Amino acid sequence: MSMDFAPPKYAQVMRAIQERIESGEYAPGDMLPSETQLVRELGVGRTTVVRALQTLAMQGWIEREHGRGSFVKGRPESGADRVRPSLTATEQGESPESLVEVARVSAPRYVAKLLGVAERTPVIMRRRAAREGDLPSAVETVWIPLEIAVGSDLDKPEPLRSGIRRHLQAVKHLRFDHITERVTARKPTKDEVELLGSSNPVLGVLSTVHDPAGTVLLAMSLALPGSLHELEDVYKVS
Amino acid sequence: MSMDFAPPKYAQVMRAIQERIESGEYAPGDMLPSETQLVRELGVGRTTVVRALQTLAMQGWIEREHGRGSFVKGRPESGADRVRPSLTATEQGESPESLVEVARVSAPRYVAKLLGVAERTPVIMRRRAAREGDLPSAVETVWIPLEIAVGSDLDKPEPLRSGIRRHLQAVKHLRFDHITERVTARKPTKDEVELLGSSNPVLGVLSTVHDPAGTVLLAMSLALPGSLHELEDVYKVS
DNA sequence: AATGGCCACTCGTCCGCACAAGTGGCCGAG
DNA sequence: CTCGGCCACTTGTGCGGACGAGTGGCCATT
Numbered sequence: 001m002s003m004d005f006a007p008p009k010y011a012q013v014m015r016a017i018q019e020r021i022e023s024g025e026y027a028p029g030d031m032l033p034s035e036t037q038l039v040r041e042l043g044v045g046r047t048t049v050v051r052a053l054q055t056l057a058m059q060g061w062i063e064r065e066h067g068r069g070s071f072v073k074g075r076p077e078s079g080a081d082r083v084r085p086s087l088t089a090t091e092q093g094e095s096p097e098s099l100v101e102v103a104r105v106s107a108p109r110y111v112a113k114l115l116g117v118a119e120r121t122p123v124i125m126r127r128r129a130a131r132e133g134d135l136p137s138a139v140e141t142v143w144i145p146l147e148i149a150v151g152s153d154l155d156k157p158e159p160l161r162s163g164i165r166r167h168l169q170a171v172k173h174l175r176f177d178h179i180t181e182r183v184t185a186r187k188p189t190k191d192e193v194e195l196l197g198s199s200n201p202v203l204g205v206l207s208t209v210h211d212p213a214g215t216v217l218l219a220m221s222l223a224l225p226g227s228l229h230e231l232e233d234v235y236k237v238s
Numbered sequence: 239m240s241m242d243f244a245p246p247k248y249a250q251v252m253r254a255i256q257e258r259i260e261s262g263e264y265a266p267g268d269m270l271p272s273e274t275q276l277v278r279e280l281g282v283g284r285t286t287v288v289r290a291l292q293t294l295a296m297q298g299w300i301e302r303e304h305g306r307g308s309f310v311k312g313r314p315e316s317g318a319d320r321v322r323p324s325l326t327a328t329e330q331g332e333s334p335e336s337l338v339e340v341a342r343v344s345a346p347r348y349v350a351k352l353l354g355v356a357e358r359t360p361v362i363m364r365r366r367a368a369r370e371g372d373l374p375s376a377v378e379t380v381w382i383p384l385e386i387a388v389g390s391d392l393d394k395p396e397p398l399r400s401g402i403r404r405h406l407q408a409v410k411h412l413r414f415d416h417i418t419e420r421v422t423a424r425k426p427t428k429d430e431v432e433l434l435g436s437s438n439p440v441l442g443v444l445s446t447v448h449d450p451a452g453t454v455l456l457a458m459s460l461a462l463p464g465s466l467h468e469l470e471d472v473y474k475v476s
Numbered sequence: 477a478a479t480g481g482c483c484a485c486t487c488g489t490c491c492g493c494a495c496a497a498g499t500g501g502c503c504g505a506g
Numbered sequence: 507c508t509c510g511g512c513c514a515c516t517t518g519t520g521c522g523g524a525c526g527a528g529t530g531g532c533c534a535t536t
Contacts, residue, residue: 008519028451034486050487058296066487067528074452084473155358180472181290185423185439185464199437213532226423226442233421234321237414237447246489272516283491288517304517305498479536481534486529493523506509 013052032070083231086207089140094159100127102157111143114219124149129195139192145218181207192223251290252282270308305425324445327378330392332397340395349381352457362387377430381457419445
């Protein structure tokens, strides 16, 4: 009784072609074998070959031209290699040295706006100074509504070794769904200058973390010194 | 002799289902009619229905569960609402007032690196000061390799009314495929201070524009005053 | 030499059919 | 009542065939 699963044939065909592209056997610009040739070569039906080719085209590996053939484009860029500073911040663990402050404060206007609550509503604030080697590399401030923080230890000055995301998932069963992020350039605040040891311009990132229903779970403010951080992004042009 | 084109049937099936989802006839969570029911109802083959449903699933409209059925998820979020400053810059037209300078210069190190040429290679530089109303809102500098610029009028100090992208497409048949972009925070250069009328921190955007083969067509450097610009982004969390 | 038609080749779409495999309810044996 | 098997339903995958339509080269006619 063998428990071996064979992936579907169309996926095998896709893999075969992807490997030939990555190995350089099929170079960008080359024409692929025609559908009927692949049918003969691989011993599958045309339906299967067509499905594989169309999926590859949708994923950006190849381009298909009616009446001419299918042509290699290369390994598609995922666009997922984009830097997402807010997500990183929620996943990084806190250490005793990096955790700067945990406090219950009344929400400043911009935080209240992000959280969708009234100004001066009490919230929990956690601030952390990330380090790269010896040097301070970023200041991350998280603001948590009381409803979310209650019973989660987030109001206690103990470092969260596993990061906020895992912590909220484990303790309160909250799932992160998406993050909205706004990046600008600004001067660091006085607090940030102290922690960073420099008053050079910073990338200011304001973000909110949402659950699947769209409810705001957290707000965040990051200060990333421009001399240390670059946000890279690759995108297709229509 | 009628010239009417009918879209392919699988696309018609997709449209029909999308409309029913948007009208609320099929609400999120609902089970769609089974494949065989849709076959009867719409008078097409199962192949067609399956292709439509699988494409809808790939686009995030529905979810399919083996042995259970297909279920409505709702209109998918595009994620394409992200701000792409470099793309905007290549599409914006130049006006006589905004165009600051066009010159043939030897490429500074960082530009040579972006373009993949030797330092001090001659290149064309075009600089533009974008305005929002009366106020200067950004400085955009484009660097064009001579091979690309030759015979394109890009080296002439005439404003490109239609933007660089359209111009290169029309005159030299060059197609933009993707853009890579690196954003950081920095102080504006002296030139930029003059044009912007302020020395507040700017978002510094360095980008390269590529054709489908990956060749670099242009390099760009943007200075976006932090007080005026925010780069917004929304992303899913795995 | 230029032109237009033919033809072989390509991909695009669609059909009907078949069988595998997952799910859940019904029902009879225990 | 409980459990296990059966069955009807679902989607997943695969085949072969058919016709349409776009492309480009060959070739005879002009």
